[in-house]
Amino acid sequence: MSNLERDPAELVAETSVLTDTRVEILEPRDVPLGGPRAMTVRRTLPQRRRSLIGAWCFIDHYGPDDLSTTGGMRVPPHPHTGLQTVSWLFEGEIEHRDSVGTHAPVRPGELNLMTAGHGISHLEVSTPGTVRLHGVQLWVALPAAFRDVAPFFEHHAPVPARFGAATVRTFVGALAGSGTAATVFSPLIGAEIALPAGTTVEVPLDESFEHGVLVDTGDVVIEDVAVPVSHLGYLAPGRSTVSLRAESDARLVLLGGEPLGEQIVMWWNFIGRSHEDVVAFRAAWQSEVIAGDDPEGRFGTVDGYDGSALPAPELPTVRLRPRG
Structure with missing residues (x-):
């Protein structure tokens, strides 16, 4: 999925890791994907x-x-x-x-993983028979050593596994008996958890990872902290487990990985390591x-x-102040 903001900010991002055990709640912001009948993402x-x-x-x-x-998804x-790009659907x-040369459907419970590396172009369009669309679109930053890898595409269908009362579908890495061989370039976990x-x-965690838990549906409590729908609960490294409680039927997305330890520059649909990288990508x-x-x-x-x-938006006339 593209970042379709008309005035995307240049973001200098780097690892910022908490050192305590509290759950940090990150609130979503609404971003429309296009014109007046566009889908809005959170x-x-x-x-x-x-x-x-x-x-x-x-x-x-x-x-x-x-x-x-909404007219569905129409991303040229x-x-x-x-x-x-990690595409994961719940419905549609x-x-x-x-x-x-890839032409593939994105379906619920199946992973479509596209590695851009040196550079790729793609489109995403909801199919004519789809009446409701529901899912997440995720990006993974490639470490500097791999950011220029040749582009490729993968599809994986993780087998769901029972873990206590939960059903787990792990689309990146392995968790609770579910997983895929999806290609990643740094240690990562990505899983859907239904409760x-x-x-x-009590979900086991890799203590070297930081984690985020996105609430898709339901009333959810993470480590005694209520996290609203579409919000993300952040967990610092050092945890071996996390407690997830569902007050109503719930679905969550667990994401985690070792802190990247690198600074990246994000603008529109590009990730580089400098402002000059982004200028060159846009020009190309x-x-x-x-x-x-x-x-x-x-x-x-x-x-x-x-x-x-x-077409790419216009670049800002000056460098924006770094965030990260």
């Missing part, structure tokens, strides 16, 4: 208070959306660099096409694809789409 990462959880650097939560009202071809279906009303589980996209000067260049082209690719 974004909890990045933000001023926190930019990274491990290498997870972008969390959009959307739906359930009635597509007869757009670029990415220096990251992986999305068509994915990219410049390495029936009135139940509690505008020249190669939008102007059509080199359609087989860094970002390539997406076959099977009749419309125009998405």
Whole structure:
């Protein structure tokens, strides 16, 4: 999914890790994806208070959306660099096409993982038969040593596992008997956890990881702290378990990883290591694809789409103050 903000801020992000045991609650902000009938997503990462959880650097939560009202997802071809996109649906279906030749559906309970690396372009469109759309779109920042890797695409379908009262679907890494062989470039965990009303589980954690728990549905208490729907509960490294209690039927997304320990620069759909990187990425996209000067260049082209690719917004006239 693209970041479709018209005036995206340049964000200099670096690891900012708590050293205590409290649960830090991160509130979402609403971001419309396009015009007047656009879907609106609820974004909890990045933000001023926190930019990274491990290498997870972008969390959009959307739906359930009635597509007869919103018009669905219509994201034209757009670029990415220096990251992986992690698509995970709860309801509906999305068509994915990219410049390495992938044409694949995104379906509930199945992971679509796109590694942009050196550069890729892709599109996402909700399918004609989809009436409701509900899911999360996540980005992972690639460590500096791998940020220029050749782009590729993977699909995985994790087998659900029972863990006490919970049902766990682990789409990145392994947890509670569920997992995938999804390619990652730093230690990570990503899992959907479903909990029936009135139940509690103690979920094992890697003590070297920091974690975030996104509440998708239900009344949820994390370590005795109530976390509202679409909010994210942040947990610092050093925990071996986390207590999750559902007051009503609930679904959560657990994300975690070792602190990245690097500074990244995010703007629009690019991740680099400097302002100059981002300027160069934008110039390449505008020249190669939008102007059509080199359609087989860094970002390539997406076959099977009749419309125009998405132009990049204008860069800010000055560097913005770093956040992180």
